[in-house]
Amino acid sequence: MKKFILPVIFLAASVNTSFANDLTLKFDRQADFFEESFVIGNGTQGAIIYGNPSRERISLNDITFWTGEPEKGVYSPGAYKAIPGIREALAKGDFAKAEQLQKEVQGHYTQNYQPIGNLFIDFADKSALTTYNRTLDLKTAKANVTYSKGGNEITTEYFASAPDSLIAVRIKAERPIDLSLYFDSPVEYNATSNGSRISADGHAAYTSMPSYVNGNLHNNLKYYPNRGISxxxxxxxxxPNGSITPTPDGKLDVKGTTDLTIYVTMATNFAGVSVNPSESGIDYKGNANRLADKALRKGWDAISADQYADYSKFFSRASIDLGDSSDELNAMPTDIRLKNYCDNNAVDPDLEELYFQYGRYLLISCSxxxxxxxxxxxxxxxxxxxPWSSNYTTNINLEENYWPAEVTNLSELHLPMLSFIKQLPTTGRETAKEYYGVDRGWCLGHNSDIWGMTNPVGLHGGDPSWANWNMGGAWVASHIWEHYLFTKDRDFLKEYYPVLKGAAEFCIDWMTEDNNGKLITSPSTSPENKFMAPDGNAYATSNGNYADIAMIRQCISDARDAARELSTDADFIKEADSTLANIRPYEVGANGQLMxxxxxxxxxxxxxxxxxxxxxxxxxxHISVAGTPDLAKAAARSLEIKGENTTGWSTGWRVNLLARLAEPEKAYSMYRRLLKYVSPDNYQGPDKRHGGGTYPNLLDAHAPFQIDGNFGGTAGVAEMLIQSTPDMITLLPTLPKEWKTGSFNGLRARGVFSLDTKWENGKVKQFTISSEKGGKTTVKANGKKIKVSLKPGESKTIRP
Known part of the structure; x- marks a missing residue:
C-alpha cells in the first residue's frame, strides 16, 4: 500500500499562529513508564520517548503493522438461520434461551496491532545527573531532553516528519561522548549493521487471537516466514566529528561525538484490506532504504524545517484562550500540575487549553x-x-477518535477513517447475508481491524453484550454525512453515497415489526450493558433497544438527506421517509430517564x-433541547442517574452530551473529571490513583490507555464553545462561568464556515465569520439571531 501525505482539501480562511499558552508538556525527570512518556508521530510512523539519560529506549510503531492476512470467506456461514429461533424465544420472554442462541450468530476475532520494536541508545557515561529537563512542544511537535552529566550538558531533540517519512533524533553535547545504538523487537526479526546503518527485517504473526481469549503468547500468535505483514x-x-563503527552483533558504536543525528525509516508490505502482503509486490526494503538515503543527503536543518512547515499548517489553524493561569502553575512539571488540578481544585485554564490542543496534536500525529x-x-x-487488540472498536471508540476532526479544523485528518469505511462493504455485504439474512446493504459488528473485518466476534462463546452488536455500520457511516456538512464537497459525497446508502439499506431490511406495527430490531443488544429480567438474572439480548433505534434513525436520515443533496434515488428517499415514520418512538421510563x-x-x-x-x-x-425538549430532559435524567464517576472515553462522551444539553457547569465539571490524575505504574506506587481519567503525560486512562478519551475531551471543549446545524451556528452555547472571558480562533461550523470569537463576562464581544465557499447561515450570539451571507472567500466581523 502506498503511504502518502493526505492532501489539503481546503485551506482554513482563519489561521492563527500566535498562542498565549506555551502549550508544552514538561517533566523534570525521565519517564519510567509509558504513561509518563512522550509520543510523537507523522501519521504513519510513531515513537514513544522515555528520555533516559543512561539507556534511552525509543519504542517504534508503524500504523500498518498488524497480525493477520485478508479475510478468507465467512467464518460462520448460515449463522442467520438462528435468528428466527432467537426472535421466538424473545417473544416468549425466554431471555436465557435467546442469549444462548445468540452465540450461534458469532464469528472470529480481529487481529492485533503490533509494535515494530525499540531503538536503544546506550550511553557510556552512567554518572549521576545534576540537571534534567524534558519537554514536548505542541506548537512544533518536537520533544527535547536536556541534562547535565559529569559536567557535560547534553541535549537530545526528537521529531517525526511526514514529508520525509521518518523519525529524527539529534544528540548534541558540549564535550565528546561515547554511546552505542542497537535495535530489538518482540516479533520475529533479524538485525545487521553495515557502515553507519542498522537494518532490521521482521514480520508479524500471520494470525493471532486477543489477549482476553487465551492470554498466552505462544497460543495466540502463529508465525511463518513468508506469511503476514513484513x-x-x-x-x-x-x-561530523565522531566515529561510527558497525559491530558483528548488529550494533553501531559511536565514539567521540558532540553531534550525532539518527534517522529511523520504516516501511511495510501492507497493500490494502484485500491484498495478501506476501504477494503485494511492494519493495518495502527498498522503500525504507531510499528514505534513509534521502534523509542523509537532505540533512537535519532542511528536514526539520519541512517537518515544522508541514505540521504547523494543521496545528496553527485553531486556538483557544480560556483565561490565564499563574506563572507558578505554568512552571510546574505536567504530572505535578495535573495532580494539583485534581487534588486542590486548582483554577488552571492553561492546563485545560493544553489538554484541548493535545488532542489536536495527537490526531495530526496518528491519522x-x-x-x-x-x-x-x-x-x-x-x-x-x-489491550483489546488495539483494534477498531466501533461501538464508540473508533468514532470518538474522529469527533474533533471537523470542528477543530482538521478535516483532512478525517479522511483515513472515511477511506477505511469505504472498504468495509467488501466484507460487510457477506456479513449482512450470512449472519443476519439481509440481502441489501452491509453491516459491521463490534470490532474491526486493518483487514476490514465486519462479522460479529465471539467464536460462539462470547458474551452477547459485546459480541453480537451489529450497528457499527450505521454508526461509522454517519461520519460520511458529517464530513460533507463541514466541507460541502459534492465530489466526495457522490463517491461515498453508495456506502452510506448501503448502511441504511441494511438497517431498513434488518428491522422487524413489534406488536404495535412499529419497526424495531430483533434481536438487539445495547453495547456492553445488561438489564435485569423478571427471572432475576441479567441479560443482554432483547427486542428493539433504543441505541439501535437511535443509530438507525440517524443513518437513514443521513442517507436520505445525502440523496436529496445529490438529486438522486427518488425511490430510496420515499422508502427512507416511510421507514422513519414507522420506527418505534423513544419512550421515557418510570424514573424520568430515556429508556x-x-x-x-x-x-x-x-x-x-x-x-x-x-x-x-x-x-x-435528532434529540435537542430546542427541538425535542421532553426527550432532552429525559436524556439529562439518564446522565444524572449514571453520575460522574466513569471511565476515560465515557467521560469524554459525557462532556459532549452535557454540552448539547446546554448544561455549562455540568459539562465543565465532567471535563475536570476527565482530567482526573491516574497513576502510571499500574497502581503499584505509594500514591495509587486508579480508574478512568488522565495519565501524567495527558494520555487518556480508560484504564489502561485508550486514546479516544483525549479526542472526546477535545471535541467536548469545542462543543461547549460552538455548535452548529446546516442552518444555524450558536456561539458559546455551553460556556461555564470559569471561562467567563476568552477567545477562540479557527473553529469550524457546518456549512463550511470558520469562526473567530472573543467574549467578555460570558458575552460575545465580536466574531469574525469566513467561508471558502460562501453561503448563508444564521449566527446566534448573546441570544440574538444574526443572518449572515458571504461570498466565496469573504469574511465579516460582527459585534452583536
Missing part, C-alpha cells in the same frame, strides 16, 4: 494514512497482545459507562 526498519547515523485510521491506542503500542430497552427493565449497573441510547443527542442530531 517490515524493514533502518537506523542511520551521522556525526494521515489513507485507509488506516487511528486505532484504540492511536498509533502507539508496545505490546504483542495489546434504554423497549421494556423499562432495571439496569444491572445503573451507572454503566456506556450511554449508547443517548446517541440521538450526541453525536446524532
Amino acid at each position: 517490515f524493514r526498519t533502518n537506523i542511520s547515523a551521522y556525526s 494521515r494514512t489513507p485507509g488506516v485510521p487511528a486505532n484504540l491506542q492511536g498509533l502507539w503500542n508496545e505490546y504483542l497482545l495489546p 434504554e430497552w423497549t421494556t423499562d427493565f432495571p439496569e444491572q449497573d445503573p451507572q454503566h459507562r456506556h450511554q449508547s441510547h443517548l446517541y440521538g443527542l450526541y453525536p446524532g442530531h
Whole structure:
C-alpha cells in the first residue's frame, strides 16, 4: 500500500499562529513508564520517548503493522438461520434461551496491532545527573531532553516528519561522548549493521487471537516466514566529528561525538484490506532504504524545517484562550500540575487549553494514512497482545477518535477513517447475508481491524453484550454525512453515497415489526450493558433497544438527506421517509430517564459507562433541547442517574452530551473529571490513583490507555464553545462561568464556515465569520439571531 501525505482539501480562511499558552508538556525527570512518556508521530510512523539519560529506549510503531492476512470467506456461514429461533424465544420472554442462541450468530476475532520494536541508545557515561529537563512542544511537535552529566550538558531533540517519512533524533553535547545504538523487537526479526546503518527485517504473526481469549503468547500468535505483514526498519547515523563503527552483533558504536543525528525509516508490505502482503509486490526494503538515503543527503536543518512547515499548517489553524493561569502553575512539571488540578481544585485554564490542543496534536500525529485510521491506542503500542487488540472498536471508540476532526479544523485528518469505511462493504455485504439474512446493504459488528473485518466476534462463546452488536455500520457511516456538512464537497459525497446508502439499506431490511406495527430490531443488544429480567438474572439480548433505534434513525436520515443533496434515488428517499415514520418512538421510563430497552427493565449497573441510547443527542442530531425538549430532559435524567464517576472515553462522551444539553457547569465539571490524575505504574506506587481519567503525560486512562478519551475531551471543549446545524451556528452555547472571558480562533461550523470569537463576562464581544465557499447561515450570539451571507472567500466581523 502506498503511504502518502493526505492532501489539503481546503485551506482554513482563519489561521492563527500566535498562542498565549506555551502549550508544552514538561517533566523534570525521565519517564519510567509509558504513561509518563512522550509520543510523537507523522501519521504513519510513531515513537514513544522515555528520555533516559543512561539507556534511552525509543519504542517504534508503524500504523500498518498488524497480525493477520485478508479475510478468507465467512467464518460462520448460515449463522442467520438462528435468528428466527432467537426472535421466538424473545417473544416468549425466554431471555436465557435467546442469549444462548445468540452465540450461534458469532464469528472470529480481529487481529492485533503490533509494535515494530525499540531503538536503544546506550550511553557510556552512567554518572549521576545534576540537571534534567524534558519537554514536548505542541506548537512544533518536537520533544527535547536536556541534562547535565559529569559536567557535560547534553541535549537530545526528537521529531517525526511526514514529508520525509521518518523519525529524527539529534544528540548534541558540549564535550565528546561515547554511546552505542542497537535495535530489538518482540516479533520475529533479524538485525545487521553495515557502515553507519542498522537494518532490521521482521514480520508479524500471520494470525493471532486477543489477549482476553487465551492470554498466552505462544497460543495466540502463529508465525511463518513468508506469511503476514513484513517490515524493514533502518537506523542511520551521522556525526561530523565522531566515529561510527558497525559491530558483528548488529550494533553501531559511536565514539567521540558532540553531534550525532539518527534517522529511523520504516516501511511495510501492507497493500490494502484485500491484498495478501506476501504477494503485494511492494519493495518495502527498498522503500525504507531510499528514505534513509534521502534523509542523509537532505540533512537535519532542511528536514526539520519541512517537518515544522508541514505540521504547523494543521496545528496553527485553531486556538483557544480560556483565561490565564499563574506563572507558578505554568512552571510546574505536567504530572505535578495535573495532580494539583485534581487534588486542590486548582483554577488552571492553561492546563485545560493544553489538554484541548493535545488532542489536536495527537490526531495530526496518528491519522494521515489513507485507509488506516487511528486505532484504540492511536498509533502507539508496545505490546504483542495489546489491550483489546488495539483494534477498531466501533461501538464508540473508533468514532470518538474522529469527533474533533471537523470542528477543530482538521478535516483532512478525517479522511483515513472515511477511506477505511469505504472498504468495509467488501466484507460487510457477506456479513449482512450470512449472519443476519439481509440481502441489501452491509453491516459491521463490534470490532474491526486493518483487514476490514465486519462479522460479529465471539467464536460462539462470547458474551452477547459485546459480541453480537451489529450497528457499527450505521454508526461509522454517519461520519460520511458529517464530513460533507463541514466541507460541502459534492465530489466526495457522490463517491461515498453508495456506502452510506448501503448502511441504511441494511438497517431498513434488518428491522422487524413489534406488536404495535412499529419497526424495531430483533434481536438487539445495547453495547456492553445488561438489564435485569423478571427471572432475576441479567441479560443482554432483547427486542428493539433504543441505541439501535437511535443509530438507525440517524443513518437513514443521513442517507436520505445525502440523496436529496445529490438529486438522486427518488425511490430510496420515499422508502427512507416511510421507514422513519414507522420506527418505534423513544419512550421515557418510570424514573424520568430515556429508556434504554423497549421494556423499562432495571439496569444491572445503573451507572454503566456506556450511554449508547443517548446517541440521538450526541453525536446524532435528532434529540435537542430546542427541538425535542421532553426527550432532552429525559436524556439529562439518564446522565444524572449514571453520575460522574466513569471511565476515560465515557467521560469524554459525557462532556459532549452535557454540552448539547446546554448544561455549562455540568459539562465543565465532567471535563475536570476527565482530567482526573491516574497513576502510571499500574497502581503499584505509594500514591495509587486508579480508574478512568488522565495519565501524567495527558494520555487518556480508560484504564489502561485508550486514546479516544483525549479526542472526546477535545471535541467536548469545542462543543461547549460552538455548535452548529446546516442552518444555524450558536456561539458559546455551553460556556461555564470559569471561562467567563476568552477567545477562540479557527473553529469550524457546518456549512463550511470558520469562526473567530472573543467574549467578555460570558458575552460575545465580536466574531469574525469566513467561508471558502460562501453561503448563508444564521449566527446566534448573546441570544440574538444574526443572518449572515458571504461570498466565496469573504469574511465579516460582527459585534452583536
